[in-house]
Amino acid sequence: MTTRRQFTQLLAALVPTGLAPLAQAQATKPVPMPDVAKIISGFPAGGTVDVLARRVADKMRGHYAGTVLVENKPGAGGQIGILALRDSPADGTNLLLTPSSMLSIYPYTYPKLRYTLEELAPVSLGATIDHGLAVGPGVPDSVQTFKDFLAWAAANPDKANFGSPGAGSMPHMVGVLLGQMAKADLRHIAYRGTVPGVQDLLGGQISAFWGPIGDDLQYVRAGKLRVLAIAGPTRSVFLPQVPTLAELGYPLRVREWYGFFLPGKATPETVKRASEGVQAALAQPDLVEYGKQYGLEIKPSSAAELAQMLKADADQWRGLIKQTGFTAES
Known part of the structure; x- marks a missing residue:
């Protein structure tokens, strides 16, 4: 060790x-x-x-x-x-x-x-x-911002969860840190990589997923997923409309x-x-x-x-x- x-x-x-x-x-x-x-x-x-x-x-x-x-x-x-x-x-x-x-x-x-x-x-x-927080059909269409997601999660504790590509991975740690900063109780679900996690997100089995935005892009373009926040130090050139966590008031900048x-x-x-x-x-x-x-x-x-x-x-x-x-x- x-x-x-x-x-x-x-x-x-x-x-x-x-x-x-x-x-x-x-x-x-x-x-x-x-x-x-x-x-x-x-x-x-x-x-x-x-x-x-x-x-x-x-x-x-x-x-x-x-x-x-x-x-x-x-x-x-x-x-x-x-x-x-x-x-x-x-x-x-x-x-x-x-x-x-x-x-x-x-x-x-x-x-x-x-x-x-x-x-x-x-x-x-x-x-x-960059890693982003994506939500899918398990979350109502009215949830359009990260603030909306936190409010919805607080009102629906049985559905307040997020997946990641693996326990201890950067997306998982971002979720843990963000949960502490936002005082949000979000249950973590670990997957063996991004692909199975995104598939469960698309199927509504989980509410949100922290992971590489590259695995979300095709589904964002098709209107099947929404990325609410980016963990990087600056906005992503691939999703310029999505704010960073720092812009939302959470001092976390990782890529x-x-x-x-x-x-x-x-x-x-x-x-x-x-x-x-x-x-x-x-x-x-x-x-x-x-x-x-x-x-x-x-x-x-x-x-x-x-x-x-x-x-x-x-x-x-x-x-x-x-x-x-x-x-x-x-």
Whole structure:
């Protein structure tokens, strides 16, 4: 088990030392292109993580490896995918695409987490995405604002609930923090990813869902869902009409990112080659345009930049989670 102090020390050490060889790497022996590589996703097919993984795999095929596949390993709020990467060969044939929650939040909410940051090697940022609170047919049409939703939830305590892609995920934590700030008693319902949660929202089985807005967009456009608030520091370019929580009077500004990783034992040369391959794929203009359909702002980065983002996120969430007193066993 990794303690909070150990996790923080690891992140602090990762940026100045652990990734230093990446900037210095002058590979004396080129890493050969493998016949087959795969990108692991810890979430079901159809969600925004899976969508991005498959598009990047298409762009890397024939350049990074002869064939690049996507392997879905859903479960435990994305943890199964991380464990699958950790236990895979560190030769560059296995990458992971994961949301930041599993790395910057879980170490502070799961007292018996089965992996550490040392077992992952940052490769490149993939994209950023905002989380929003969506309501569906389980809530009356008269509920058009977040204030309306709070009033309706208070009047209907048996229906006052919200789903999220997993216990301890960023959308879940946003819901917990917001409930405390708004003094609202909202029951949480955890799902194995966004897709099944949104399906239950559309079916009226749950009243609301905190999750990536990319999974809501097609249903918002069709008039089947309404997004009432955004958790990001600014309004989303994809839903500019939706206010942020900060605008509504709740001082919470968080935005999720998706990042690519290799097993922690990967050599600097292997990490360098993977980072260059992922960045080249993400730089393709048609991929950038494709991401917009799913609320994804495509943003490739160096391995060192991704490590810096992880450290900053962990610092922010350590304080926020301490504020809630929340653990995954709560």
